[in-house]
Amino acid sequence: MRLSKRKFIKILGFSIFSLFLPVKAILAATKQIINPNLSKEQKKIMFNEGTERPFTSDLLSEKRKGFYHCANCGNKLFASTAKFESGTGWPSFSEALPGAFKTKIDYSFGMERVEYHCAKCGAHHGHVFNDGPRESGKRFCSNGLCLIFKPE
Numbered sequence: 001m002r003l004s005k006r007k008f009i010k011i012l013g014f015s016i017f018s019l020f021l022p023v024k025a026i027l028a029a030t031k032q033i034i035n036p037n038l039s040k041e042q043k044k045i046m047f048n049e050g051t052e053r054p055f056t057s058d059l060l061s062e063k064r065k066g067f068y069h070c071a072n073c074g075n076k077l078f079a080s081t082a083k084f085e086s087g088t089g090w091p092s093f094s095e096a097l098p099g100a101f102k103t104k105i106d107y108s109f110g111m112e113r114v115e116y117h118c119a120k121c122g123a124h125h126g127h128v129f130n131d132g133p134r135e136s137g138k139r140f141c142s143n144g145l146c147l148i149f150k151p152e
């Protein structure tokens, strides 16, 4: 883990996010490259907390019924029913499947954001915000390159 002691203490202590987010800051599982065919860009996002350029994902226009899986390990992460058009340029979801992700607080760029990682392989997928339009109030802002869509 790259968390400094200070950041770790902050996570354990009071954080404004704890008022609004029912998710706990849990240390992500050990990161593990499982799919040997991941591209350089995919590896950069999934294992170095990169972000794909907005409006580049083929999945933005995906409207079929099915499930979105982790491009690294195949873990089932989102149902198509949770997908919505956020206008941000990244595939967005109102909720994840139970147990799909582990989260941690990300302090990069001077912001405090909640980052989510695949619970199975530890790969980074995106950040979750509390401004979602649906009942959950969540907006999972996902990197399309980290997802594989499997239609039903």
Ligand SMILES: [Zn+2]
Residues within 6 Å of the ligand: 070, 071, 072, 073, 074, 075, 118, 119, 120, 121, 122, 123
């Ligand atoms: Zn995974």
